[in-house]
Structure formats: structure tokens, C-alpha cells
Amino acid sequence: MAMEATETRPLGKSIKRKEDPRLVRGQGRYLDDIMLPGMLYMALARSPYAHARIKGIRLDQAYQVLGVKAILTGADLEKMNLSWMPTLAGDRQMVLATGKVLFQYQEVAAVVAETRAAAEDAVQLIEVDYEPLTPVVDPFVALKAGAPLLREDRAQKDNHIFHWEVGDRKATDDALASSPVVVKEFIRMPRVHPAPVEPCGCIADYQKSTGKLTWYVTSQAPHAHRTVLALVSGLPEHMIHVISPDIGGGFGNKVPVYPGYVCSVVMSLQLGRPVKWVETRTENIATTNFARDYHMTAEIGATPDGVVMALKVATIADHGAFDAAADPSKFPAGLFSIVTGSYDFPVAFAEVDGVYTNKAPGGVAYRCSFRVTEASYLIERVINTLALRLNLDPAEIRRRNFIRPEQFPYQSPLGWTYDSGNYRATLNEALNLLDYEQMRKQQAERRAHGELVGIGLSTFTEIVGAGPSNTFDILGIKMFDSCEIRIHPTGKAIARLGTRHQGQGHETTFAQVIADELGLTTADVLIEEGDTDTAPYGLGTYASRSTPTAGGAAALAARRIRQKATQIAAHLLEVAPEDVEWNGEKFAAKGLQSRAVGMSEVALAAYTNLPEGMEPGLEATYYYDPPNLTFPNGAYVAMVSIDRGTGEVKVERFIAVDDCGTVINPMVVDGQVHGGLTEGFGIAFMQEIAYDEDGNNLAPNFMEYLVPTAVEAPHWETGRTVTPSPHHPIGAKGVGESPNVGSPAAFVNAVVDALSPYGVTNVEIPLFPWKVWNVLKEHGLTE
């Protein structure tokens, strides 16, 4: 059961979330709750075409609407040199279209009015003269010679964005050529959307009298956004105050900068009044950063016993109209090179080619540390194909290929140094919890009665926690993170971090880390994030990086406080500092545990009764640059049955055993896992941002883009193994994304397992009932 925040030594305990009383009572303060005096509202006019030349824009009708204050077009922005903005991926993106539009719903004009309704009315009256052009929707078509050129602004006159490769191509080709067994599979991860419940939005509030811009924004990375805004707008950075209020989910969608943000800032600068812009659901799903859209081919070479010899991967990455991915700058395909997964491949090679199409720009890392879901899905699917080929149990093929505990730190053939793991132990835990052998027996019995029953495994390795800063930066800004702690005279603390939670529970978990280091309770420590005027600089919350980076900073800042506190304690205990011992809750005189002082006495002394010559106060800041990433892993097992009549797949059981190193709060970790599994379920069975041949978005709302609820979601079972990270200050690894990364392959492997007796080795997600039914029909399995 969950415990109160007044527990001492809270690390590792299921402390009730401190943010929940506010959030569950509807007393959170989200962007759209904020109302400023004199605030104006902005709405955007968007293109109905996926590809069209703009012949003219007429605004006179729109200006007739009562309450309209200003209308902005690409031509206006061009004069300010702001019609294009840089993306985090080093590409550029149109803010408001000039020349032509490149995807349906692209931003064409911005209207600011006294009310949102008036702004929307005016948007409807903007007349744009479009000349439709041939849209390119399929990334493979986009790469063909003679395909229509989408990005006329670039020097390069084709639709190819980048080629990126890693590993040893020749050694991999040679190893494949000499492999007795080779399996090859084409695996597509369709375009999906993070779809946070709260869409994106901002309020730009520029005060002409002070020259200060206060920018309230749904941002997972407020400090980075402040810097980007300073660079793009030319405003001095100290005159930009970014406030990221309560955020209703991000999942990567709230990392990039969007055209609506830029327009609202420009409008506030021009009008000297606050300008609010909040997306509709359709705007969020159809224009802001999507995820995946990776089209991958993988080959595995192996011995007849199933020991892997080589992995080769070629991928086409559809980025839509602009490469607006939010990856670390040196990694155009993110951390896709984790694709060798949990397996000891002697050699490997992976290449990714980015492509433009007439679709919404992206793609972002949706609850995954930069293309890790794509990589994990691929390797976990293709290792399954290898098991089928060799008629090996999927657990057995994994055991034969796992990186062994004694191999850590493990050098992967694609360049990573895995910190720690015990993959066999994690898998065994999952199989034991389920009684895997019994499950296989039941499956055989049910199959004998004609049922379609399958069991699927996924034993993935994640890579999270960017930095270290020598490898990772975003637009040159190193990917460290930070924590500043102040202890008040009564022994209560406030801590501010450079991250920005969106539901992850930082207000509780970081308080637990700090409280545990300082002998306080979780209730004694107030966590604040998201205000750039008060919090230390950091790169934000995404890619499961908060605990590996800011969590490390929190522990180390607390230890800095403890260093000074030890001096003060010595003074209070009237012993030498080297004779003071930290017993986990108090400072005690060595050998005399009864003589001890706690943090509250020390804190009071820091302001009232200091040792001679000591600087008053008790606070510390730590900028933590992790020495390496952390590598959480997991073993997930799904059991499904398929309705021969309807093609519906029922997930009968699902267990997720995660190893995320030291666990700060088991309840919060379970909550993260449940949420991520539900997203992974949606990706496997329900979701795709599909386009028709004209480039029309076919799922621009929650009627068509299906988000699973508690009704659809299976019952989740969870378990844990604990292999601490050797380099993290408290051994924690980050866990938020593991369930999204690891689960899709488990679901799909289970469906394939159910159908494999009939020759099926691959099915394409999302597994809508009709798609499964088509496979059943093809194999004569329908009712």
C-alpha cells in the first residue's frame, strides 16, 4: 500500500504522489487555465491541401470580423526574416507558408482577436488561392528518380534528407555471407502520434515598458526553449521568462518548437498584449510532431544452433515535410544504433535514410529515447523470426544470445557501452511469475481444440539518460541536468531542477531522493520545475532522462549540502568534523550514537549559530554530467487468443518485468509501466496516422485516432529485477519509456505465435481486427 509523505528514509518506498491531491481535484494549473488581463486569442488558418502553390491570400473579409486585432501571413514574417525557423534536427521549417504548402493542415496565417471564437470566424474567412500540386505520400516513391521535388528551398534537388550509418558494413556482409542461417524481414512501424490529453499551447506576454517577455508554454524543455527563442527572436535571453505550468502529458510531443509558438510571440511583441494560442485536438494530432514512420529491413545471420553472427539493418525514415525530429544534434536517427538489443552480435551494421513526403513534420521520440522503440521492435521481431526458422522456443533463442552478466560493461558492435544488466535473470523472473511451461502446455491443449492462442516475448534493452555531454547536445547545448537545493532555517527544503515533469511524479520521487540523502521526509522537500527565472539550467524531461540526469544531480546536490552540514554538526556536537558520522538519518558523534543532531537542528544553526568564519546559509547546486547513459532492460510476455470469426485479438495475460536499477518509488514505477504498456497496446492494435493518396490525414481526431482506455487495456502484471547502474549516484536507470519500447513486439510476437503453425511469420501493425481477419482468411482460418 502507498505510504504517506511523512515516512523517513523514503527511498524505495511507495510514497503517495504529492502532486495528486491537486491534480485529481481539478486544481492543477494548465496552460489554458491561465488568464491574463487584456489577453488576446490566436487561431491559425491551415492548408486543406497536402501540396499546393499559394497564388494569393486575401484578408479583407477576415478583417471585417468584429474583434480582430491583427492577421499575420508568411509574407509579413518574411520581412522579419522569421518565415522559416530552425528545427532541432538542423533542418528548417516554415512558420507560416510562403510559396507553397507541403502538408495538409500546414500553418498559413495567424489571426489574433479579442475572443477565440472571433479568431476562428476570421480564419474561416481568409481566402487562399491554391494551385494543387502532385502530393507525394509514400517515402519509397519520394526517393524515386523523377518524383516531384517537395523542398524547393534546399540546394539539394531531391527528397532525400540524410544518410546515416553505423557499424562495419563489410565485416557484416562477410559474416552474413558465411552464416549457415540467414533470416530477413521487412518490418514497418507506422506513423503514430503521442496524443497527450492536453494539446500544445502558449501565452506570449510581452511588456513593452519593461522589455520583458513572459512566455507560458507547454514545454518539456523550458530552458532549451528559452535559448532557442532568444536565438530566433533576437530578444536578450535574460529578458525572456519561460514558465512551463502543469502539463497534461508530453510523451515527446512537447519537446519541439511549433509555428504557433513563434506566431504568438511575434503577435505579442507587435501588439504589446498577451496572446494565447491553444491547439484544437485536430491541430495537435495533424500538425505537431508524430512518431515512428520507420520502414525497416533487417537480416540476421546465425549458426544452425541459433547463435547470432551478424545483424544488418536498412531503414527508410519518413520525416514528412520538414525534418523536425527532436534528436540530439549528432544523431539524425536518434539512438537507433541500440538495434543489437540484448544480444551479443559480433558484428552489425545499420543505416537510415531520411525522406521528405507531403505529410506533417517530425518525427519525435514518442515515449522512447530517440528511435529506441523502432530499434527494439525490429530486433525483437526479427529474433522471433529466427526462432521460428530454427524451431526454437523464443525463450531459448534469447538465452543462447543474451549478453552475459560478466560481459558488462559491454561494448556493443554499434558503439555503445552498456552499463549493467542480468538479462537471463530478468527473463527467468518473468517466466517463473507466469509459469511459462504450464502456459505452453495450456496453449498446446487449446490449439488441439482449434483455438488460436499465442505467446510472445520481448526482452529489450533501453538506452536512456542523455548526456553524457561529450556525446550529446541539442543545437550545441550539452545534455547535462541540474538541481539546486535550499534548506530553510526550520529544516524544510525547496529544490529546483532543470527538468520539467508532465505526470511522471517528480514532485514526489525527487523529494524522496533528496529527503533520503538529508534525513528528511518527502513532505519536507518541495520540488519546483519549469520556471526558468528560478530553476537552474537543464535540458528537460524526455527520453527517460530525468532520473538518470537530474535525479543524479539531486542526490549529488544533497550530498554537497551534507558536506557543509557535517561541519555545522561537528560544531553543534562539539567534536571534530572527522568524528561526525552520518547514520542515514542524523549526524552522530563517532562511537556515540545517542549524541546526534538532525538536519533541522543543523539548518537552524546554519542561520543562527555557525562555526567561526563559516559562510551562512545551507544550499547547494549541482550540474550533473553523467559519465555514460543507463541501459534499463525488461522481459515482457504476452498471451493472446484470436477470434476466428471477427479477427479480434484478446490479450489474456501480460507480464512486464522491468529492471531499471534502483527503484525510487515502486508505485510510481508501476504507474509508469501501466501507462506505457497501454500506449504500446494502442500502437500494436489501434493506432495509425494514415493518409490517403492525396495526402489527406485520415485520423485527425479521437474518433479515428484511437487511444486505448481502461476498457480496452488488458490487465497488466508487473515484476522487477534490480541491477543498479554502477555509475549513477543512486544506481537508478530511468523507466518511463521501457513499457512503450518493449511491449509492441511482445504483442505482435504473440499474434505471430498463434498463427505460426499455419506458416505466418510476420503481421503488420496496427493489428485492427479486419487486418487480422484478412490474414486468417488468407490461411483458411476464418469461422
Add this chain to the structure above:
Amino acid sequence: MFPNAFEYYAPETLDEVYGLLEQYGDEAKILAGGQSLLPMMKLRLAAPSVLIDIGHLANLSSTTETAEGLTVGALMRHKAIETGHWQRYPLLGETAPWIADPLVRNRGTIGGALAHADPAADWGAALLALNASVEIESRIGTRRMTLEEFFIDLYTTALEPQEILTRVVIPAPKTGETFARYLKLERKVGDFAVVGVAIAVDLTSDGTIANAGIGMAAMSGVPLAAHQTTSILVGQHLTPALIKEASESACLEGDPQSDRRGSAEYKHSMARIFVERGLTQILQQWRSTQSA
């Protein structure tokens, strides 16, 4: 929600409604729960200049049960029907829980759903299976028509601009005991049917089908009554062989569209599967009542 501007009226009598309908005609939309209309207005797919909120009319949110049948006021909310327990009309309670989600069921009304005439809506299929009629009123008077006559085309009914649907009339089963099932394939909770099949069967004590109705959702441009199939059933004993024959027949009566929810072929098959499964469940239920 940022709809186009509209005028809002909340009349308290039918006379006032008639006056508003006569005054505004096609420009007006009647608001009777708003669970389809308001989302469309939110997306600006519908932009009526006048909304007539009939939620304040008395006498349209109750039911009257007589020996001849059940009369349901147009403003009965789905939730009230879900919890109504009309023993002679089990299909109502079987169908209502499948409508959208609890939020929609708390606000949406049976009359609103029928007047909206979505071919995939659940009430259309269920009330066709029950051979229901609707009462339509205007200043000129009241007319009654069968639901089949009422549904003209996609989102189109026999309602004239000055008319309002006031009641749904469901005839009472004549002989035997009524058994019912509603089977629906939906992509997630709250979704319209990929395919929905409503079945009501009156069985005499020797297992003869005295009367039967089958309605299908999303199998045509309008909610569909499977007449040929019911004619196969009536007067026969309910047996597995008859069920098979009926299910093969029912799916041929539809003309579904291929779309993102599945191909026409898939939907034909779903109709067949659902008729077969529904009737099989009814047969099992009847057998268990016989042995009990």
C-alpha cells in the same frame, strides 16, 4: 468548443417549437441531447444558425407501457433506457449499454439518435428489429410511420423542416417469450459500430419462432431491417441448421461500404457471424429456460 455563432432558444411547449420551426425552417436544428450535433458544431462541420433546445419540454422524457406496446418519449436518455428493465422488451436493455460511452449515454436521447439517422447507430438497428414506429408532430397534426419509412438515406429522414419527432412506439410481442441480443464490433469504447446486429425473437413453448426481427447497423446507407431473413425464421423451430441458413441470408441483405473499419467483404462476414452467434446464444438461453 468554438462553433460558428448561433441563436439559442429553449422553448417549453410544443407550440413554441412549432413556431420556431416555421420561422427558421432549414436554418434551425433541434438540440435533443447534442451528442452528435455538438461535436459536429465544434468541428464546424455543422453550422446551424438557430438551435432549438427541446430539453425543457414536458412529457417527452417518459415511457408508457400498455398491452399494445411501449411508447418511449423522444427525450428519453440512453442511460434511462439502459436501466429501465422492460421485461417484454429485452432488446432495449441489451442494446443501450453498447451506445458510445457513459458520458454520451447520460446526455444523448433516443429521439435525437433516430433523427440524426447515422446508419451505424445502435438504436436504428435495435428498433428496426422491434418493428418500431415513430410519432412525428407539427402544427398541422400528428403522423405515425414505421422506422423503415422514416429512414430515407444517410443522415436523412422523413422529417419535414416544420416537424419534430416526439415518440417511439414499440409494438408488444404477441405470443411466447421474447429473447434478444445485440452484437456489436467496435474499435474502442465510444466508437460507432463497425457492424452491429440486433436480434429479437419470440419463441413459443415448443420452440417455434412466433415472430422475429433483425436489424443491422453499418451494413447500408441507412439502418437496415433484414426482412428476408426474418421470413426464413418465422414459423420454424430454432435449430442450428436454421441459424446457419439465417446467418447466410442476413449478410446478403446488407450493402456495406469498404472503409478504414474494414472491407465490404469483412463486414458481410461480421453480419453473418453476429446473426449466427446471436441466434445460437438465444437458442442456448431458451434451452436453459426449458430445462429449468
